[in-house]
Amino acid sequence: MVAIIDYGAGNTKSLQFALERLGASHILTSDAEIIKQAERVIFPGQGAAGSAMTKLIDTGLDQLIPTLKQPLLGICLGMQLLCEYSEEGGVEGLGIIKGSVKRFGGTVKVPQMGWNSIYDPKSPLFEGINEGDFMYLVHSYYVPLCKETVAISHYNGPYSVALQKANFYGVQFHPEKSSLKGQLLLQNFLKLPA
Amino acid sequence: MLTKRIIPCLDIKDGRTVKGVNFVNLRDAGDPVALAAQYAQEQADELVFLDISATEQKRKTLANLVLRVAAAIDIPFTVGGGISTIEDVAILLKNGADKVSVNSAAVKNPKLIDALAEQFGSQCIVVAIDAKQIEGQWKVHLVGGKEPTDRDLFEWAKEVEQRGAGELLFTSMDHDGTKQGFANEALARLSVETNLPVIASGGAGNISHFSEAFTIGKADAALAASVFHFGEIAIPELKNKLKQQQIAVRIDK
Numbered sequence: 001m002v003a004i005i006d007y008g009a010g011n012t013k014s015l016q017f018a019l020e021r022l023g024a025s026h027i028l029t030s031d032a033e034i035i036k037q038a039e040r041v042i043f044p045g046q047g048a049a050g051s052a053m054t055k056l057i058d059t060g061l062d063q064l065i066p067t068l069k070q071p072l073l074g075i076c077l078g079m080q081l082l083c084e085y086s087e088e089g090g091v092e093g094l095g096i097i098k099g100s101v102k103r104f105g106g107t108v109k110v111p112q113m114g115w116n117s118i119y120d121p122k123s124p125l126f127e128g129i130n131e132g133d134f135m136y137l138v139h140s141y142y143v144p145l146c147k148e149t150v151a152i153s154h155y156n157g158p159y160s161v162a163l164q165k166a167n168f169y170g171v172q173f174h175p176e177k178s179s180l181k182g183q184l185l186l187q188n189f190l191k192l193p194a
Numbered sequence: 195m196l197t198k199r200i201i202p203c204l205d206i207k208d209g210r211t212v213k214g215v216n217f218v219n220l221r222d223a224g225d226p227v228a229l230a231a232q233y234a235q236e237q238a239d240e241l242v243f244l245d246i247s248a249t250e251q252k253r254k255t256l257a258n259l260v261l262r263v264a265a266a267i268d269i270p271f272t273v274g275g276g277i278s279t280i281e282d283v284a285i286l287l288k289n290g291a292d293k294v295s296v297n298s299a300a301v302k303n304p305k306l307i308d309a310l311a312e313q314f315g316s317q318c319i320v321v322a323i324d325a326k327q328i329e330g331q332w333k334v335h336l337v338g339g340k341e342p343t344d345r346d347l348f349e350w351a352k353e354v355e356q357r358g359a360g361e362l363l364f365t366s367m368d369h370d371g372t373k374q375g376f377a378n379e380a381l382a383r384l385s386v387e388t389n390l391p392v393i394a395s396g397g398a399g400n401i402s403h404f405s406e407a408f409t410i411g412k413a414d415a416a417l418a419a420s421v422f423h424f425g426e427i428a429i430p431e432l433k434n435k436l437k438q439q440q441i442a443v444r445i446d447k
Contacts, residue, residue, distance in 0.1 A: 010315070013290035017265045047315030111317050111360055113391045114414065115239055115444040116196045134197065134444040136270055138292075138317040138360075155196060177270045177292065179234065179446060 002026040002190070003038035005065070007055045009077065010046025018176035018183065024190050032064050039194040040070055045077025049101070049141070050089030052077055066096050071167050071192040073125075079163060079170030080141060088141050096168050099146045108156040111140040115178075116153045116161075123150035123164050125171070125188050133181045135161070135173035142172070197442045198408045199239035199415035200429055201393060202422040204229060206275070207247045209255050211423070227262050233422070234267040236429040239444055241267070242295070242363070242393075242417060245275030246338070252276065257285050264290025272320055274363075278303075283310055287318060295320035295363055298336045301343060301350070304357060311358025320393075321359040323350060325380075326367035332380055339367040347380065348387050355388045362388065363417065365395040373399025373421070381411030393417050401427060401435045408441050 002019060004012055006028045019026045026042075027034060035041055043065065045052055056062040065072070074082050081093045086101035093101070104110045115134040118126075137153070143160040145152060151162035153172070163170040169189065175182035204211045204226050211226045230241055243263070245256050260273055273286050274295030283294050300307050300321055310319045324339040325332045325347040332347035351362055364384060366377035376394045384392050391414040394407040398418035407413045421427040433443045 011287045011290065011292065011318075013261070013288065014264050014268075014292070017290065018268060020265075021268075046317065109385075109389050109391050109414065111391070112196060113317070113361060114196050114199050130447075134446065138270075140316070174270075177268060179237075179268050181446065183268060 001038050002040045002042060003035045004028045004042045004044060005035060005061060006030045007052070007059055007061055009052040009055060010044060012044050015042065015044055015075070015176045018186055022183065022187055022190060030059050030061065032060065035064060036068070038070065040190065040192070041068055041072040043072055043074040043078035043081070045075065045079075045081060047077065048089060049077060049080060049086040049093070050091045052081060053091045053093065056081070062094060066094055069167060070194055071169065071189065073189050074168070074170035075176075076139060076172060076174060079172055080143060082163065082168055082170050083143060086141060097146070097148050097163055097165050097170075099143065101141045101143055103141050104156055106156040111138055112155045113138050116155065118151045118153050118161050118173075121151040121162070123162060123169065124192060125162065125164070125169055125185055126151060127188050128184050129181055135171075135175070135178040135182060137161075137173045139172060195442050197239070197444045198413070198436070199393075200404070200432060200443070201240045201242055201415050201417040202233045202238050202429075203242040203244060203395070203417050203419045205419060206243050206245045206256070206259065208249065209259055212246070226259060227266050229423070230263050230271070231266050233429065234269045237433060237444065237446060238269065238429055240269060240415070241271040243271060243273045243275075245273070248276075253282065253285070257289050260286055260289040260291050274320070274322055278306070280309060280313055283314060287314060293318045293320050293361070295322040297322040297324065300354065301334060301336055301345065304353065307354055307357035307359055311360070316358045316360035319359050320361045320363050321354040322363040322365065323347060324365045324367055335367055339365070339370070348383060351384055351388050351390075355390050359390060361391045361393065363393040363395055366397060369397030370395070372397055375399065375403040376407040376411055376413070376416065378406055378411035381407060381413050385412040391415065398427075401432055404432060405436055405439050405441060408436070
């Protein structure tokens with residue numbers, strides 16, 4: 001069973017449909033016990049970091065998430081919130097991964113919206129996904145390269161498009177919206193030893 | 195690198211796909227879900243559903259369609275047409291739409307953009323702008339381009355950016371339905387005057403028009419309807435041609 005953490009931050013329907021297409025049973029929940037017991041956890045996220053963190057704190061999920069032992073996949077804002085701090089609203093994240101989230105600057109358009117190629121994938125999440133494969137992204141803030149970076153992309157320079165620390169995985173792109181390659185990534189996540 | 199997006203637009207009326215020439219005379223082009231799945235398979239990068247129906251059941255029919263589309267496809271899609279409240283947006287996003295586009299309602303009540311961006315995040319708020327030239331000035335038009343306003347296209351684009359829009363969908367009413375190419379000059383100016391991604395719409399007739407929208411018009415995405423629906427341009431061929439011209443596009447292996 002995959003627990004999708006429900007904290008009112010954005011659209012989880014597409015993620016649920018993607019899991020259904022893969023035949024994975026799942027539940028959308030904010031119940032700490034169910035999340036703790038789940039084989040795997042997906043931590044989605046959309047919208048602003050500040051209001052998302054407020055919702056996590058209000059429900060106590062900010063305390064629970066860092067203690068989880070099973071494979072956890074943060075998606076988009078869910079990945080960013082694994083970090084210590086976000087420039088977006090100047091909020092503290094969950095602090096699982098060191099480092100902070102920054103806003104895209106320079107001459108690029110913000111948000112980055114569309115399909116970008118990924119490079120240097122080095123996590124079991126990316127099995128069968130190759131250098132230069134495309135994933136769909138929508139974001140104005142990014143995680144700079146760090147020691148937990150397990151795939152990079154380029155937008156006004158290189159940045160972390162995926163992170164991994166122990167059982168905590170994060171992807172900046174939306175696998176549920178990234179066609180067959182995204183589906184493969186979700187499939188890989190479902191195959192990680194629980 | 196970030197690729198240029200190709201976006202088929204499905205005009206929807208009462209749950210069916212239609213496409214008007216200059217927004218009038220409608221022709222049926224099929225079932226939206228089947229068409230969406232076909233486009234996703236052909237590696238369209240995104241889809242736009244524009245609901246032009248005006249019935250009382252409109253909201254329910256559209257919400258239901260969005261759910262069916264989300265279940266069937268795994269590429270992003272935007273839904274627009276008559277969206278005017280936070281509740282309208284909430285139900286569409288909840289049913290699986292990735293983005294919504296607002297048009298007339300935002301012109302009439304610009305604060306709607308702020309409210310939507312605040313509530314749902316800029317990333318899912320597309321502001322669609324229909325404009326045409328009146329005495330050499332690009333003026334914003336309402337109700338599918340029928341009603342002119344005093345608003346200048348570029349001023350309005352800057353304002354919606356300030357208010358929290360995440361993307362612009364610019365349709366030139368002068369070009370829409372003509373198949374003579376996109377409004378590249380105005381498009382390029384939008385990319386200079388705002389820092390938002392811009393979707394070009396109106397005027398696609400052949401493959402060169404798409405490359406011009408990306409090179410001369412500096413657009414981030416190009417949207418078209420009838421050339422795709424009636425098979426005049428096949429998306430795989432279009433993307434291959436663009437790639438040959440060194441334009442970055444997504445071609446999954």
